[in-house]
Amino acid sequence: MKITRLSTYRVAPRWMFLKIETDEGVVGWGEPVIEGRARTVEAAVHELGEQLVGKDPARINDHWQVMYRGGFYRGGAVFMSALAGIDQALWDIKGKALGVPVYQLLGGLVRDRMKTYCWVGGDRPADIIEQIRARVALGYDTFKLNACEEMPLLAPSRTIDAAVAKVAEIREAFGQSIEFGLDFHGRVGWPMAKTLIRELEPYRPLFIEEPVLAEQAEYYPRLAEQTAIPLAAGERMFSRTEFKSVFAAGGLSIVQPDLSHAGGITECMKIAAMAEAHDVALAPHCPLGPVALAACLHVDFASWNAVLQEQSIGIHYNADGELLDYVRNKDAFTLHNGSMLPFTQPGLGVEIDEEVVVERARRAGDWRNPLWRHEDGSVAEW
Numbered sequence: 001m002k003i004t005r006l007s008t009y010r011v012a013p014r015w016m017f018l019k020i021e022t023d024e025g026v027v028g029w030g031e032p033v034i035e036g037r038a039r040t041v042e043a044a045v046h047e048l049g050e051q052l053v054g055k056d057p058a059r060i061n062d063h064w065q066v067m068y069r070g071g072f073y074r075g076g077a078v079f080m081s082a083l084a085g086i087d088q089a090l091w092d093i094k095g096k097a098l099g100v101p102v103y104q105l106l107g108g109l110v111r112d113r114m115k116t117y118c119w120v121g122g123d124r125p126a127d128i129i130e131q132i133r134a135r136v137a138l139g140y141d142t143f144k145l146n147a148c149e150e151m152p153l154l155a156p157s158r159t160i161d162a163a164v165a166k167v168a169e170i171r172e173a174f175g176q177s178i179e180f181g182l183d184f185h186g187r188v189g190w191p192m193a194k195t196l197i198r199e200l201e202p203y204r205p206l207f208i209e210e211p212v213l214a215e216q217a218e219y220y221p222r223l224a225e226q227t228a229i230p231l232a233a234g235e236r237m238f239s240r241t242e243f244k245s246v247f248a249a250g251g252l253s254i255v256q257p258d259l260s261h262a263g264g265i266t267e268c269m270k271i272a273a274m275a276e277a278h279d280v281a282l283a284p285h286c287p288l289g290p291v292a293l294a295a296c297l298h299v300d301f302a303s304w305n306a307v308l309q310e311q312s313i314g315i316h317y318n319a320d321g322e323l324l325d326y327v328r329n330k331d332a333f334t335l336h337n338g339s340m341l342p343f344t345q346p347g348l349g350v351e352i353d354e355e356v357v358v359e360r361a362r363r364a365g366d367w368r369n370p371l372w373r374h375e376d377g378s379v380a381e382w
């Protein structure tokens, strides 16, 4: 079997699909993207993909190394996201060619179902209680929300109190019938992270995500030292080498590599194994589409330390395109009391509705993340 063509489709809300075709008619799908920089990743996919045309798709490990080590300059958000989507599509082809789901090729199931959680609240959290209530009715009991809006390096006490009051309200409304993680989203710097975490402690969130930016990862062990709340991060780390130093320094209880940003299934299985060796849980980041989610789930189903799977159904970003819009076998994504079951079809198990993909790609816009500014006019982290 030989790879004949790579085609990309940028689609709403902010995603990109990659189709890899072969001379034997087997087709694989991947989802290489950086949200807000899709065209940049698209260029990288085609540049990296040139060297795959005419090659046997089965040699995933070698192709991965060629795309990584074969470039003198490697790593980072753009290259590793391009590589991730190509890697996913190659696993999809391998599974389809051999007639088995990808998790079988990763050693088989370690669990029967995988717990997922969903987002509530959007960028500027309001009416959160109502949103949680509506999703509890759908079977969810685990949620994630942004802990705050813009947070200057030095914030007034009322800003901290407003963030804490919102969390207190949730605990009061639902008690321990639900759990929730709080995403600081890199909005909080080290000076305020200490205070905010301390004030949130009584409400026992399931985890705090990106308590400071991954760029300030040296603070993770110091923050972990002061709190019993598990700290999570990883959506902005792109390879084993980036996770290596974080594991060595300690501080994180949960790592959240993104299967569409951190080198795909091949790399994230290795990151998962590194995490397991450090007694660190895995909760892949995935506010993306169906192929990315499927890739996450195959890793989750084959990784003992996978604890929670993010997924984007109903997420605030999906205003003009939903995960299931692009899928023919929608039943494969059915939630069972907030959990998902292993896919049964060969490959990644997602039947992409190519007509919809092609049609939506014709009128896809260029999503950009909001640009926020502090009251004084300086740029704020979003």
Ligand SMILES: [Mg+2]
Binding pocket: 183, 185, 209, 210, 235
């Ligand atoms: Mg996050």
